[in-house]
Amino acid sequence: MATLTGVQKGYILHWGEMGTRWGINRTVAQIHALLYLSPRALPAEEIAETLSVARSNVSTSIRELEGWGIVRAVHVLGDRREHYESMKDVWEMFRLVIEQRKRREIDPTREMLRRSLEELDPKEAGAEFTRERLAAMAGFFDAVTELHDQMKRLPTGTVRKLLRMGTKVRKK
């Protein structure tokens, strides 16, 4: 079992807290942090020991991380166990997570708003007001989606480059 340095512990704990604030399970986030900092792929058993959580808990959490596509199992010669490693590219990691959270949360919300606007009964009292509010919210989510789609079309690394250059648009 790898013993952790103070810095590593700090990072793992912070990442775990950060996860909970964004609706991601603490253990899931901690495991990701551990793998991210690990120079080699780790077997589930070792992860469980290092973080002091149940082996079964690691199993479930790893599954979640594999679901996001940011952790994968690799095999080590002469070892039957699965070893897990985190993706290295930070930008790609966040891109994956954002893309999927959009699909799981933003898209259904747009769908709900669209359906609500359809179902609105104009004869109902205050329908006009409700429509306006729903439309405003829907407009926002449409814009977010458009922004997301446009970024997806950019070649890898472009956002990074654009940021490094700084945008030219400034307050008039």
Add this chain to the structure above:
Amino acid sequence: MATLTGVQKGYILHWGEMGTRWGINRTVAQIHALLYLSPRALPAEEIAETLSVARSNVSTSIRELEGWGIVRAVHVLGDRREHYESMKDVWEMFRLVIEQRKRREIDPTREMLRRSLEELDPKEAGAEFTRERLAAMAGFFDAVTELHDQMKRLPTGTVRKLLRMGTKVRKK
């Protein structure tokens, strides 16, 4: 007590679920949804009845929403009670929330990363690897911060307009 239409109920429930997925209390999100859809400011008592939650729960939740700056108390002539209303501008609402979540979550994470990089003991085994990982993560958070700062400098509505026009950058 205002009786809710089916569409309104659907919106409020959905918004509540959405909240929980992003680390925001379900009741807080539901109250916001209710106020957002309400054509008039509502007293706490009425909110509690409409959503079937304790009066005290409403009090705490409203406080949270006031903290974000997206709900405020208004007074109605001839009524001693506070009436609460939601901000109408969806863009401004999200801007406020994003700005504050950045301050509460992104900034401390950057700080943690900065401190970790300082504290790293180069004599420690694997320090070089850890440094590289921390630096990559820090770079990402720096970029996010820069993006955020640049957007803040844009005049209100510009992002909206840019999106409406569509960016000119395309895959080569």
Add this chain to the structure above:
DNA sequence: CGTTTCTTTCAGTTCAAACAGAATCTACAG
């Protein structure tokens, strides 16, 4: 002032998500 009306705080209580450990399942070696 004392009373009334509304709001906030506080001290338990409830409940759902997270978790541990046992049981089950799977794959492979012998």
Add this chain to the structure above:
DNA sequence: CTGTAGATTCTGTTTGAACTGAAAGAAACG
């Protein structure tokens, strides 16, 4: 085929956030 190592699933149990109701605290009124 059998035994063993490892992974997964399942069934309670734990825990902390969310919540309630009671009590305390403000503010407005006569």
